[in-house]
Amino acid sequence: MTHHNPLHLIEETPFTADHCLKCNICTSACPVAPLTPLFPGPKTVGPQAQRLREPGEPSPDHSIDYCSGCGICTLVCPHGVKVMEINTQAKARMTETHGMSPRNWFLSRNELWGRLGTPFAPLANFAVRNRLLRLIVEKVFKVSARGPLPGWAGYTFRGWWKKQAKRFPRPEPESDANRVVYFHGCSTNTYEPHIGKLAVAVLEHIGLHVEIPPQTCCGLPAQSNGDFKAARRYARTNIDSLVEYARRGIPIVGTSASCMTAIKGDYQHVLGLEDEDARLVAENTYDFMEFLDKLHREGRLPADFQPIERELPYHAPCQLKAHGMGRPALDVLDLIPGLHAWEIDADCCGIAGTYGYKAEKRDIAEAVGWPIAQQVYDAGADTVICDTETCRWQITSLTGAKTIHPVELVAQAYGLSVDGYRPPVVAAAPPKDKETVPGW
Amino acid sequence: MPENPRANIPPGAGTDVIVIGAGLAGLMAAAQATQAGARVRVIANGWGQQIVSPGWISVCDRADDDVIAEVRGYAAIHPDHPYALAEDDAMVRGIEAFRNVAQQNGQPYDMRDKDGHNLRLMTALGAIQRPMLAPRGMANGDLTGVGGPVLLVGFTGWRDFFPALAIDNLRAAGVEARAVCIDLPANPSGTWDLWPGDVARLFDGADFRAAVSGRIKPHAKGAVKVGLPAVLGLENPVEALADLSEQIGAPVFEIPTLPPSMAGVRLSNALRRWLMRHRARVQVGHPVVRGVVANGRCTHVEVGALGHTNPFYADQFILATGGLYNGGILSDETGRLWEPLFDLPVATPPGDGREGWYGERLLQERGHPIHRLAGLRANKQMQPLGQDGGPALENVYAVGHLLAGFNPLTDGCAEGIALATAYKAVQTALQLDE
Structure with a gap:
């Protein structure tokens, strides 16, 4: 957003602290501060402590480690203080000064573990589901035994796509207007490939030619653990790979709302990559549901939705709220006849990326997410819709409910299925496919 | 929900109404439009002024007897005042609508229903303020006809409220008072200062309340009322208040203290939940940067978001962006004033x-003229006026502090205007019959 403002300098993250009136609106909205005496709240560790953070000086306090980075503080501030961004930068200074724990390094490298675990999926899945092993890991590594780790699919989305593209080559479109780039993220690549497959099926149903260029982790896990060096490396790899498409005006869409937050905003406002390429990529990047909503407004979204007679709760992840795009998932799901998706009133599910996996923070993460569980229980819902993977895993671990990405419902309503996959919400209903993508 | 005659935006393409701003006026406009069956989207840069205000509703602070009659009289001779524009029905109905929505959401606001006079409520320094209605906890502290003794209770070591500071001012106002500080039963934070929300959450716990009551009770003998800082519960203030009053054996009331105002936080949370449950969209955190206009109508607004701006379409637009102190009206060093979203005309003060504007004059008793000028002029439909004196845009309305013609600092009517104009704007935007 910085490029809209002629007063560029005072909009830069560290300087926004000067807009702080100390009104404490951020403290009253922070989901973490009321739950632990270890975190004094966003105003205290953010704009207040910022005055004591001199370049080259050590970080003034360590309580900032208990900030989950959910960013609710930045959203509620009426004066434009980038509280979460200030805090994340301060965390990075701490990591720079004191180094990184092996645990945090481990949690920052999910891209690596995703790839390494894939060939050994059965063994890896056994390990993450084995209670005893998890307890040992908690003792030794401080990764909470209750943290909801995903399972490996045993193959990668990219591998699948490569084969698909080879077996069923898609014709090249006449113009770039019908092209779209899909950013799958690490989770879709190795843990939940079905989301990527459904996303591609929906995009192709719309009539778009999907491109999936090389990409790596968005960098958010490394960033939130203070490893800016690694985060910038990841960011640069993605920017370099995507910028060609951005220059041609080809939209880049992704099904992980958190990865999209990083590409659209954090690369610039947190990691400080303020160059033209980063800006171009950010400008052309869309959350998947935001993109569908946009197509709908432009009259380009097919309206052949079959009814789904369900009432389902929806959680907007904290990192999705940071986009400033409203709730496109709800707007799009409203188009499906019979479907009533309603938004849970909760700031954050608590997991906040990697925060909720840390043994010393697991209790806080569960307490932050508790309002979600309450509302899901009260509604008697067995399925919850949510746009980000770690939030889905957290909500499932808190509620026992199944969790799905909104694209699963869109695909279902279009009658699309891949590999016979059906979202749990309609798995029980009789199949009424009217279309199967050729060769799928 | 009733069918709404203006619900002509196809689903998914936009909403019936977009409200810009999440202050009192914006939230109430959104609530009333939602009640009327419209699909509503609230877009706000951050939470509004209710979180840094005491939390009571000033309608006409200077009224000595019937408040509504005073407002009607005032409006009759000040045709440019927002009360005169909204017309008196709007004020009465706006207040009624607010009390209903707040009550429905567990936030009862009380007033002197039997005589319609203003309340007499104390500030943290013991000065008397005279709003018309207030959250139940504060309204319990009405000092009309109260000679005392009133017991004021603070918490030892808590920097946000010193009861002893209020004693002399209260006595000067004819209210006998005494002060006591008690130790809080628990300070879970240990090392940090407690902010009002921390204390309010403690008061959500029944055991904590019982322990506090036990410590206050010995001091409360003979007291006609017992005042505590306005931190008595966050989730269920009504229950907290009733519990404490019963356990202490005297009516307990809340005294506004330093921001954030728990009354404002409770109200904002409750209205947000209510709106979301009724399928309104509430998106706080990114500002509207521009309104886009075609053929005399606003088609959509653009939100400054991550990466790119995002357009939001609607049939009707209600501007509740606040005034000179809230970002709805901007100024530069030359004294030029402007409205940033639609560039609607704002008078530039001479001089x-x-x-x-500054020096002794800004806060002078009769009010600096800038405060009456710095806003949008509107017609009786709450449509801001263009250069030619007619409505600037067919489907855009202005409410609350954004309006010119009153001084929010000295007139003692800011919240009343928010409620009256929000009511009127929704009525005209949705063409609702009275």
């Missing part, structure tokens, strides 16, 4: 630029 020597912004410097001339």
